[in-house]
Amino acid sequence: MGLAAAFWIMAVVAVVAALGVIFLRNVFRAALSLVLCFITVAGLYITLSADFLAAVQILVYVGAISVLIILAIMMTREVQQGSPSNKMKLPVFIVAVVLLGIMIYTVTKTSWQIAVESPLTPTTAPLAAKLFSESGFILPVEIAAMLILAAIIGAIVIAREK
């Protein structure tokens, strides 16, 4: 019961915050609304008993990515007047609604094979065992490290003053 209440609160706040990202005229307020959406997604991870992912969501999204976005908004403040839309509003709205309808139809019509076991509750140690074992995901982890390194160097080179 408490889980259901938590889910509904998080879901409503997440959708309202996402709509705020779209419809708020002030770019800075849209960024703060995005941060609120990230926080509610972390709460949803907790209701799914993914505690490590909730902590990572707070650290990476709320802590780092939102700071990067707000920094970019601050540095480009003089040129932007609100968040205007282009001329494709109506067709894109139709496409988005049709896609949403297709996805909801597919999700509700599929008979999912729900497992009977309850999920693992402290997920940090099992996740580490999965990520760093030889039979697990150690090669993708190494490749992700290379990707992050390349992204950092690329960002520095692109954004550097000539």
Add this chain to the structure above:
Amino acid sequence: MTIGLEHYLVLSAVLFSIGLYGALTKRNAVIILMCIELMLNAVNISLVAFSSYIVPLLLTGQVFAIFVMVVAAAEVAVGLAIILAIYRGLTDIDANNINLMKW
């Protein structure tokens, strides 16, 4: 009413559609990046929901969500660097006016 897998998947679909609408209609490049982050988060919700409802003992969905986060962090760092470089050259971040490479 208990919360099932479908609730999380429908919520994920709603967030994804909102992000898609924003990413395709907005003209401010920073807002477009924010909407892409919204879409990646929606995908992560559905991955974690699949992980905890269908394979609760394997955690593969959560591992995949971690990799999505890694790629999202790399993407936002490079994307904002590109936006700042464009801003320095054109003094504009309106996606309608950035058409140097448009064929």
